[in-house]
Amino acid sequence: MRNSSADQLILETLGVQKSHLTSHQIYEGVHLRLPALNPSTVYRALDRLVSQGKVTVSDMGLGAAVFELAGEKPHHHLVCQGCGYITMIADDQIAPLMETLEKNYHYKIKTNHLVLFGLCEQCQQNH
Amino acid sequence: MRNSSADQLILETLGVQKSHLTSHQIYEGVHLRLPALNPSTVYRALDRLVSQGKVTVSDMGLGAAVFELAGEKPHHHLVCQGCGYITMIADDQIAPLMETLEKNYHYKIKTNHLVLFGLCEQCQQNH
DNA sequence: AATTATAATGCAAATCTTTGCAATTGCAAT
DNA sequence: ATTGCAATTGCAAAGATTTGCATTATAATT
Ligand SMILES: [Zn+2]
Ligand SMILES: [Zn+2]
Ligand SMILES: [Zn+2]
Ligand SMILES: [Zn+2]
Numbered sequence: 001m002r003n004s005s006a007d008q009l010i011l012e013t014l015g016v017q018k019s020h021l022t023s024h025q026i027y028e029g030v031h032l033r034l035p036a037l038n039p040s041t042v043y044r045a046l047d048r049l050v051s052q053g054k055v056t057v058s059d060m061g062l063g064a065a066v067f068e069l070a071g072e073k074p075h076h077h078l079v080c081q082g083c084g085y086i087t088m089i090a091d092d093q094i095a096p097l098m099e100t101l102e103k104n105y106h107y108k109i110k111t112n113h114l115v116l117f118g119l120c121e122q123c124q125q126n127h
Numbered sequence: 128m129r130n131s132s133a134d135q136l137i138l139e140t141l142g143v144q145k146s147h148l149t150s151h152q153i154y155e156g157v158h159l160r161l162p163a164l165n166p167s168t169v170y171r172a173l174d175r176l177v178s179q180g181k182v183t184v185s186d187m188g189l190g191a192a193v194f195e196l197a198g199e200k201p202h203h204h205l206v207c208q209g210c211g212y213i214t215m216i217a218d219d220q221i222a223p224l225m226e227t228l229e230k231n232y233h234y235k236i237k238t239n240h241l242v243l244f245g246l247c248e249q250c251q252q253n254h
Numbered sequence: 255a256a257t258t259a260t261a262a263t264g265c266a267a268a269t270c271t272t273t274g275c276a277a278t279t280g281c282a283a284t
Numbered sequence: 285a286t287t288g289c290a291a292t293t294g295c296a297a298a299g300a301t302t303t304g305c306a307t308t309a310t311a312a313t314t
Contacts, residue, residue, distance in 0.1 A: 129290085129291055129292075131292060131293090132292095132293095133293080134292095135290080135307080163294090163296050163311080164293090164294095165293065165295075167295085168292075168293055168294070171292080171293085172292090172293095175292095190302090192309075193298075
């Protein structure tokens with residue numbers, strides 16, 4: 001592993017936008033700043049960053065995976081399948097389960113960006 | 128929604144193999160039995176089945192999403208990022224958390240096939 | 255500074271997936 | 285049985301992503 005300019009650009013793009021971006025959105029973002037950068041380089045850099053734990057990747061029901069900067073504190077989400085609204089869940093709501101599973105299965109869990117799908121209060125009423 | 132032969136074929140393929148299959152593996156499977164079936168039809172049918180809740184789709188770290196028949200009882204998995212081994216987690220290990228979240232966030236959670244990544248006991252020791 | 259080893263990148267081809275549109279099919283209502 | 289509607293499908297084109305291989309860039313070593 002070495003200092004890669006693609007990695008750096010991607011991390012900056014994710015840091016500025018501070019949101020969940022698809023690989024294609026990320027490619028567009030870095031392409032603005034460095035038009036010569038090849039798509040495959042961006043895709044490979046994303047893979048790298050995810051496996052290094054610097055970036056999270058999740059399916060949030062948008063048809064494509066989304067990437068996000070892995071902050072110091074993990075966080076999680078509820079995604080409403082009715083209206084698409086995304087709710088943030090603090091890690092202390094999830095951490096106890098993870099610890100229980102780690103103990104029961106002798107596992108070290110790395111997942112730090114859980115996404116759960118369902119229906120928000122409003123969308124439950126609207127059937 | 129109507130009786131679709133593509134849907135039927137896919138459900139049967141998933142039922143026979145009883146495992147996590149990528150969309151491409153599913154396409155290959157149904158293609159054996161109905162070679163004329165178009166790839167786009169298979170992809171669209173899979174979308175349909177997932178949104179109907181008959182099939183689950185998850186990222187299990189294989190580079191492509193995997194599909195599985197949604198059984199009566201939900202189940203979940205731990206996936207080891209070291210050796211790739213997949214452990215099954217019974218729903219009663221997960222259900223309490225879901226219920227807590229449902230109460231706290233006034234949500235009806237639909238996610239029924241959770242996949243958590245980490246390191247198994249052996250792979251933790253192998254650093 | 256020169257050498258070496260390895261990681262990162264570009265490029266083109268292959269592969270996979272999505273999309274728009276027209277044709278077909280299944281289903282319900284006459 | 286016929287009709288009409290809407291869901292499903294096929295087809296071709298566009299788009300997105302992966303892959304193999306040659307080239308370049310980085311960082312450590314001599
Ligand atoms: Zn997030
Ligand atoms: Zn909602
Ligand atoms: Zn499963
Ligand atoms: Zn392992």
